[in-house]
Amino acid sequence: IENVNRETCLGDFRFFTPKAFDNIEDYCKAWSIKDIFPTNQNGVKTDRDPLFKDFEKNTLSERIKVFFSEDGLDSVFRDTYNVYDSSSYSLLARRESTSFNKNNIIPFMYRPFDKRWLYYDPNLTSRPAWKVMQHMIGTKNLSILSSRQVLSEFRHIFVCDTASNINGIDTAGKFGSGPTFPLYLYPTEDSRKQKSLFESPVWQADEANGGRVPNLNPEFVAEMAEKLGLKFETKQPPPGLPQMRQKDVEFEGGAEGIPQNSTHLAFGGTEGGDTFTPEDIFHYIYAIFHSPTYRIRYAEFLKIDFPRVPLTSDVALFRALCKLGKKLVGLHLLEAPEVSQHITRYPVAGDNRVEKGYPKYQEPIEEQAGRVQINKTQYFEGISPEVWEFHVGGYQVLDKWLKDRRGRQLSYDDLTHYQAVVVSLQRTIALTAEIDETIPEWPIC
Known part of the structure; x- marks a missing residue:
């Protein structure tokens, strides 16, 4: 086996097979996602998923009440939910030092398009990822989940607006763990203690939105602003106020080289104007990472390091990609109105139970469209x-969602959700092609 030593911007790697690093120069000019979003961390790891998560909020609540009661030490309950200590998790001691709180039951992203209920207490959860999750729980925020290393082709990008699981986009043991990169940081009690952007005058706090600040590297923003010739707007209009332009006032405490508007009424974004916002950056990145050409062109690098974001000086291209990225985010959060316009049928009545050995896919034949069977009669x-x-990360979305529900009866909401996901995936395929059509050439410039 040939040992290949390639010293690159990614570090000094030694491979035992040749690697195609043809596009290393333009890739190294791009910004790594881990450098763009300085505060980032792997997702939540409970080490006891059957105990601390559930499809149903009430079911989880009742189980956690038992866990904290005397019955929580009953041998059957302990064996069922592994209520024992391990070498890395002192569960029993944490149980004794905490108590039930209904407010600790939160929605979280377990898998792509699959939100569950989680009992989350930083003092109880094995690996709570509190550095990041404090900014994602009970706040208005977005995050990107990605991976540093992947074994399969690169599909490891997804958006989240809640707490997220360490295995959200792939199995951590296969290098596919999902670090969370939040867009905003909120001034929580703990975050103020951190050495973070709250301790410096880099960004103006957006008091109309909880005092949040962008979780963005000021050097990255400065370079983007310089290339685009636009001003960076950190604030968003409060609810009910029109998006009017007022006189621009420069923030004296801003990061050197970054023009900022101090008024939260003035921002351009995908609507035009001479400003861009944190959301624009988020949407631009999301679009770039969903480009099929990007994933092919930089395939070798995406196997061994975090994805990198090339910047453009073409304002029209930037606006177009922001718009497409915003559409993808809406589709992936199932917030886009079009996901309610189902393109599938669920025509056969029954008990809606996902049986053992299902789902099964039947490809289209003659006039019969493709079917996903959940049992012998229903599809x-x-x-x-x-x-x-279609995959997100290491998961085949439609297959995984149903496999995780084997033995369960699908509710009306479940049936509606699944069909919304189908629309989302179909539109995603079309939008990724549109992203490639929008980018005139590679490398982006």
């Missing part, structure tokens, strides 16, 4: 092979 119809096979 979703109108699902193309490319939608059925």
Whole structure:
């Protein structure tokens, strides 16, 4: 086996097989996602998922009440939910030092398009990832989940607006753990103690939105602003106020080289104007990472390090990619109105139970559209092979969602949700193609 030593911007690697580093120069000019979002951390790891998470909020609440009661030490309960200490998790001691709080039951992203309920207490949860999750719980925020290393092709990008799981986009043991990169930091009691942007005058706090500040590297923002010739706007309009332009006032305490507006009424974003916002940056990054050409062109690098973001000086291209990235975010959070316009049918009545050995996919034949069977008689119809096979990270989305519900009866909300995901995936496929059509050439400039 040939030992190949390539010293690059990614570090000094030694490979035992040749690598195609043809595009290393333009890749190294781009910004790593871990440097763009300085505060980042792996997702939540409970080490006791069957105990601390559930599909149903009430079911989880009742189970955690038992856990904190005397019955929580009953041998059957302990064996069922592994209520024992391990070498890395002193569960029993943490149980004794905490108590039940209904407010600790929160929604969280368990898998792509699959939110569950989680009992989350930083003093109880094995690895709470509190540095990041304090900014994602009970706040208005967005985060990107990505991976540093992947074994499969790079598909490891997803958006989240809640707390997220360490295995949110792949299995951590396969290098696919999902670090969370939040867009904003909120001034929580703990975050103020951190050596963070709250202790410096880099960004103006957005008091109309909880005093939050962007979790963005000022050097990255300065370079983007210089290339685009735009001003960076850190604030958003309070609810009910029009998005009017007022006189720009420069923030004297801002990061050197970054023009900022101090008024929260003035921001351009995808609507035009001479400003751009944290959300624009987020949407631009999200669009770039979903470009099929990007994933192919930089495939070798994406296997061994975090993805990197190339910057453009073309304002029209920037605006267009922001718009497409925003559409993708809406689709992936299932907030886009179009996801309610189902393209599938669920025509057969029954008990809606996902049986053992299912789901099974039937490819389209003659006039019969593609079907996903959940049992012998019931199915979703109108699902193309490319939608059925669509992956986010290491998960085949439509297959994984149903497999995780084997033995369960799907509710009306479940049936509606699944069909919304189908729309989202179909539109995602179309939008990723549109992203490639929008980018005139590579490398981006």
